[in-house]
Amino acid sequence: MQISRRALLATLALGPAATAFAAPTVDSRLLVVFLRGAYDALNVLIPVDSSFYYEARPTIAIAKPGTGADAALRLGSDWGLHPALRGIHQRFLDGETAFIPFAGVEDLSRSHFLTQDIMEAANGSNAASSGFLGRLAAELSGARPIAFSRYAPIALAGSPQAPIVDLSRRLAEVSPRRLAALQAMYQESELRTPALEAVGAQRLKDELRQHEMAEVDRGASSPSSFELQARRIARVMLSGYNIGFVDVGGWDTHVNEGGAEGALATKLTALDVGLHGFIEELGPTAWQNTVIVVISEFGRTFRENGDGGTDHGHGGAYWVLGGGLKGARILGRQARLTPASLNEGRDLPVLNEHRAVFAGLFQEMYGLSSDRMSRVLPGASPLSLGMI
Amino acid sequence: MQIRIMLIVAGLSGTLANSLCAAEYLPPKPEQAVAELAVSRETPDALVWRAWSAERAMRQQQDVAKRQIARKQYYASLRELRVQAQARSLITAAYGDPDHEDLVWFWLNHFSVDARKNYLAALVSDYEVSAIRPHANGHFKDLLRATARHPAMLSYLDNTKNKSGEINENYARELMELHTLGVGGGYTQRDVQELARILTGVTYDPRVGGGTVAPKPGEVRDGLFLFDPKRHDFGDKIFLGHLIKGQGLSELDEAIEILASHPSTARFVSLRLATYFVADDPPEALVTRMAQAFQASGGDISKVLAVMRSSPEAIHAEPRFKDGREYLLSMVRLAYPETPPAAAEIVSWAQRLSEAPFERATPDGYPIKRQAWANSAQLAARFELAQRIGPPTALSAQAISNDLSPTTREELRKTRSAKEWNVIYMSSPEFMRKN
Numbered sequence: 001m002q003i004s005r006r007a008l009l010a011t012l013a014l015g016p017a018a019t020a021f022a023a024p025t026v027d028s029r030l031l032v033v034f035l036r037g038a039y040d041a042l043n044v045l046i047p048v049d050s051s052f053y054y055e056a057r058p059t060i061a062i063a064k065p066g067t068g069a070d071a072a073l074r075l076g077s078d079w080g081l082h083p084a085l086r087g088i089h090q091r092f093l094d095g096e097t098a099f100i101p102f103a104g105v106e107d108l109s110r111s112h113f114l115t116q117d118i119m120e121a122a123n124g125s126n127a128a129s130s131g132f133l134g135r136l137a138a139e140l141s142g143a144r145p146i147a148f149s150r151y152a153p154i155a156l157a158g159s160p161q162a163p164i165v166d167l168s169r170r171l172a173e174v175s176p177r178r179l180a181a182l183q184a185m186y187q188e189s190e191l192r193t194p195a196l197e198a199v200g201a202q203r204l205k206d207e208l209r210q211h212e213m214a215e216v217d218r219g220a221s222s223p224s225s226f227e228l229q230a231r232r233i234a235r236v237m238l239s240g241y242n243i244g245f246v247d248v249g250g251w252d253t254h255v256n257e258g259g260a261e262g263a264l265a266t267k268l269t270a271l272d273v274g275l276h277g278f279i280e281e282l283g284p285t286a287w288q289n290t291v292i293v294v295i296s297e298f299g300r301t302f303r304e305n306g307d308g309g310t311d312h313g314h315g316g317a318y319w320v321l322g323g324g325l326k327g328a329r330i331l332g333r334q335a336r337l338t339p340a341s342l343n344e345g346r347d348l349p350v351l352n353e354h355r356a357v358f359a360g361l362f363q364e365m366y367g368l369s370s371d372r373m374s375r376v377l378p379g380a381s382p383l384s385l386g387m388i
Numbered sequence: 389m390q391i392r393i394m395l396i397v398a399g400l401s402g403t404l405a406n407s408l409c410a411a412e413y414l415p416p417k418p419e420q421a422v423a424e425l426a427v428s429r430e431t432p433d434a435l436v437w438r439a440w441s442a443e444r445a446m447r448q449q450q451d452v453a454k455r456q457i458a459r460k461q462y463y464a465s466l467r468e469l470r471v472q473a474q475a476r477s478l479i480t481a482a483y484g485d486p487d488h489e490d491l492v493w494f495w496l497n498h499f500s501v502d503a504r505k506n507y508l509a510a511l512v513s514d515y516e517v518s519a520i521r522p523h524a525n526g527h528f529k530d531l532l533r534a535t536a537r538h539p540a541m542l543s544y545l546d547n548t549k550n551k552s553g554e555i556n557e558n559y560a561r562e563l564m565e566l567h568t569l570g571v572g573g574g575y576t577q578r579d580v581q582e583l584a585r586i587l588t589g590v591t592y593d594p595r596v597g598g599g600t601v602a603p604k605p606g607e608v609r610d611g612l613f614l615f616d617p618k619r620h621d622f623g624d625k626i627f628l629g630h631l632i633k634g635q636g637l638s639e640l641d642e643a644i645e646i647l648a649s650h651p652s653t654a655r656f657v658s659l660r661l662a663t664y665f666v667a668d669d670p671p672e673a674l675v676t677r678m679a680q681a682f683q684a685s686g687g688d689i690s691k692v693l694a695v696m697r698s699s700p701e702a703i704h705a706e707p708r709f710k711d712g713r714e715y716l717l718s719m720v721r722l723a724y725p726e727t728p729p730a731a732a733e734i735v736s737w738a739q740r741l742s743e744a745p746f747e748r749a750t751p752d753g754y755p756i757k758r759q760a761w762a763n764s765a766q767l768a769a770r771f772e773l774a775q776r777i778g779p780p781t782a783l784s785a786q787a788i789s790n791d792l793s794p795t796t797r798e799e800l801r802k803t804r805s806a807k808e809w810n811v812i813y814m815s816s817p818e819f820m821r822k823n
Contacts, residue, residue, distance in 0.1 A: 113749040151742050152765050164765035172772070181799040181812055182771060188795065189817040191709075197764035198771060256456055308452055 023141040024366050029237060029290040031244040031278070032133065032155065035271075036116060037251035040264055040310050041299040041317035042348065045099050045330075046072045048080040050337045056303040060259045060310075070260035075099070079330055083260050084268035087276040091321060098327040098387060100318045101334060102351035104298055108344075110312035112252070115297040120154035122355050123378050132355070132377055134158025136362060137243055139372040148233050148246040155245050162243075163197040167232040168225070171209035174202045204239070208232050223277060230274035234281035251296065255307040275321065287323035291365060291388075294319035295354070301347050302337075313347030318357060320387055331385040332357070355380035364388040412521065418483035418728045425472040425731065427513035433612055435510035436539070437597025439466060470509035470746065475731030477516055477745045478738055481713075482720045483728065491693075492516075492524045493713065494664050496745065498657075499535045499567060500753035501544040503746035507594060508540050511612075512746045515540035528657060528687035529648035532567065536644060539592035539612045545751060548591045550584060551619035560584035562751045568647040570656035575628060582625040586632060586639045589620030608637050654682035658692060660756060665693075666702050668757040674701045707821040709758040712743030714822060715770055719814055722787055723779045737777070740769050771815050778811035792818050 047053045048064045062082060065074040072080025073089040079099070081089050091097040107118050122132035131154045137143035138158060145162035147153050156162040179199050186195035216222065223231065226248065237244050250267060257264045271294075279287055299316030320327070332352035335341045343349040359382035362368055373382065414422065422428055427435070442465065446458040477496075481489040496516060503512045519534040519541075535541045542548055545559035560583035564575045593614040595601060603609050606617035615637040622634040628646055632639050647653055658678035662670035677699070678692050685691040696702055710718065716738055720729065728734070738744035742765075743754050755761065792800070796816045803809040813819060 117750070147765075150765075152763055161763060164763070164768070172775075178775070178808075178811065178815075181802070182815055185793075185796050185799050185812075185816055188793075191762060191767070191817055191820060194762055194764040194767050195817070198768035201764065201768055202771065255459060256452060307455065 026140045026142045026242045029242045031292045033294045034247040035251050035296040036247050036249045038298050039251035039296045044082045045317040046080040049078050052337050060304050084265045085272045087272045095328045098320045098329050098331050100332045102315045103318045104315045104350040130158030131155035135376045144241045145243040146241040163201050165201040168229045171205045174206045226270045226274040227277040230278040231281045234278045253309050255309045257309040291322040299348050314343045315348030315350045356383040360384050412484045414483050418479050421728045422476050427472045432514035433597035436507050436594045439507045439510045440594040466509040470503040471735050473513035474735045474745050478734050479728045482717050495520050495524050497753040500748050501540050506543045511540040525690050533644050537613050552588045552621035555584045557584040569652040573652035582627045585621045586643050589616045654679040664756040671701050709762050710822050711761045712741030723777050774811050774814035780807045782806045
């Protein structure tokens with residue numbers, strides 16, 4: 001399904017001003033998925049050959065690969081994947097997925113809000129008027145950033161202003177008359193840019209809504225809500241957006257996290273299905289030059305707590321997916337898991353700093369000069385992981 | 389405030405008297421809507437006691453499944469209190485005196501707290517009514533003192549965890565950076581540490597609502613407020629160049645005096661007032677005159693505002709883009725002129741516009757520059773809400789702005805129903821600005 005040119009044009013007309021000449025052009029697509037709430041990385045990317053892991057998590061640890069239906073899916077000799085992530089596991093085996101453990105920021109507040117802000121600003125502080133994806137867009141010619149969110153995420157703050165479209169809920173019917181009236185009223189206004197972007201977003205949503213109604217009429221089954229959102233995101237990005245950001249909440253599993261089944265497993269299943277839906281909707285050609293990065297503000301405590309859950313930690317794991325990825329690997333610096341190697345005796349250390357990881361990825365994806373990179377991620381030395 | 393004095397004379401604690409006193413006049417229907425909320429009827433002591441007891445019962449529940457249920461119930465009851473506190477704040481703002489309400493909001497936002505943390509849901513309504521409202525147009529020092537002694541602030545910025553030998557600097561830092569001197573206002577990391585030491589033991593006791601607690605020697609209590617000498621660092625401090633002898637709670641009063649009378653505070657507060665009320669980048673000359681009035685009057689906010697309001701810069705200021713809250717209130721006043729909307733609804737609209745009271749995650753408060761609000765997400769939210777809230781019947785003629793452009797008038801002329809007219813009006817560029 002093609003989003004109509006008309007819906008897109010409303011926003012294209014206000015496209016970002018071309019940056020200085022010699023800015024690299026964008027011919028690949030990036031989607032950053034931010035899992036807000038600090039998902040339990042240790043039960044997703046599982047250190048299956050560590051007896052320490054099994055001692056520390058007597059009730060919620062995921063069993064070693066090959067021990068039954070609830071077991072971890074094998075990723076190599078040291079690591080396994082949570083069994084709810086079957087689709088992603090297959091993509092790992094196909095070389096389209098890689099993981100980066102011991103990833104995160106240096107900040108040790110373990111505060112969700114503070115650390116999320118620090119990650120999104122990605123300039124070494126949390127008081128920033130721009131975010132790293134906003135700055136990335138400013139350095140690329142033809143960048144069309146978009147946020148799939150209810151509120152403007154800090155990650156996309158900065159120039160050019162990214163439209164914000166909430167695709168997570170019911171798409172309300174909009175009247176073309178009203179949109180036309182809005183467009184007319186704001187043509188000459190100082191608020192023209194944000195207003196026409198808002199109108200464009202409404203048109204996009206209405207096209208999506210009509211497409212979905214047609215699908216229902218044809219007897220298609222109704223996808224789960226995150227899968228629905230993910231498919232919508234794919235359709236919107238295909239229509240011309242190449243830097244996307246979406247956040248998914250609800251990962252703060254302090255109580256009753258569960259192991260192979262339970263609260264975390266349910267969310268992981270939805271995420272797995274959703275990402276598969278996104279990829280399927282993109283189609284194989286577009287998938288070839290698309291990269292998805294899944295991140296979270298920090299990992300969780302190494303040991304389970306007294307409530308069958310885990311608490312705020314430090315080092316976590318990032319996922320990288322892409323049709324053209326050199327995947328099937330666990331990347332970056334790693335450490336043996338012993339009581340001594342834990343951070344403050346309670347959580348995983350950060351060995352792959354998030355700005356270094358993104359700097360390395362952006363270098364590989366976009367070929368940014370070091371001048372431009374220093375504007376996108378000030379102070380970061382790119383970690384070359386050979387992903388693309 | 390006569391009623392409050394009478395209540396205290398009758399034997400009620402300061403905190404209780406404050407919370408029972410409706411400081412502002414509201415028309416009958418909004419007054420009734422507010423009065424029916426539990427946060428208006430019950431004391432913060434009782435609300436906190438209930439929350440504290442429920443949380444303790446939940447933790448003591450051995451059965452994991454039952455604890456899960458108790459946890460859900462506990463968070464649901466806190467959420468209900470939060471929504472009530474937010475609704476009370478918004479309804480009062482929508483139907484009270486607009487200028488006064490804007491000033492109250494300015495201070496609520498300046499001393500911002502998030503009701504989703506700890507037991508703040510049970511405390512924030514009292515925070516607004518007893519710490520902020522009485523002093524909004526009074527002396528800055530009183531405002532500072534009231535917020536520094538209120539459990540909501542002490543809990544939000546973790547001063548309840550701040551004790552001798554286990555310092556938590558969070559409140560000390562924000563007290564200087566966000567509330568008084570401002571970044572670059574002349575304090576050092578050492579001053580942050582010393583202020584944190586001064587603040588040790590300044591906390592609250594959630595159990596007072598469960599019955600009288602006999603004060604231990606050296607304790608100072610006032611309702612929920614507690615100064616606990618066992619947690620206090622009684623050493624001497626050097627704070628912003630002043631020697632503060634280790635004497636206990638009076639150290640906090642000294643620190644507040646120093647902060648409130650510091651020239652950087654006069655400047656920082658004047659700058660923020662001018663930014664919120666006059667212009668995103670207010671003229672330096674105006675801020676200087678306001679800061680001078682601040683210092684000359686010992687921090688009398690009404691004097692600073694008088695200078696501001698009578699200034700040519702304020703009088704000739706351009707109509708400004710409304711922030712989320714201003715847009716919401718202008719819509720509510722138009723669409724619900726007499727009977728306020730339901731509590732849950734008005735709160736959800738404020739959330740949709742990204743400026744719900746007591747829901748700002750960081751202590752810096754919501755942006756006071758209007759430029760921060762002029763983005764596509766905010767406009768999309770406003771277009772959606774206009775469609776939802778636009779009333780089906782014609783608005784009163786005097787409620788409508790006369791200053792509409794030919795384009796807007798043309799679009800209004802094309803509308804085919806009163807509802808459509810109202811929606812287009814509330815979506816218009818002119819309605820996005822304060823007149």
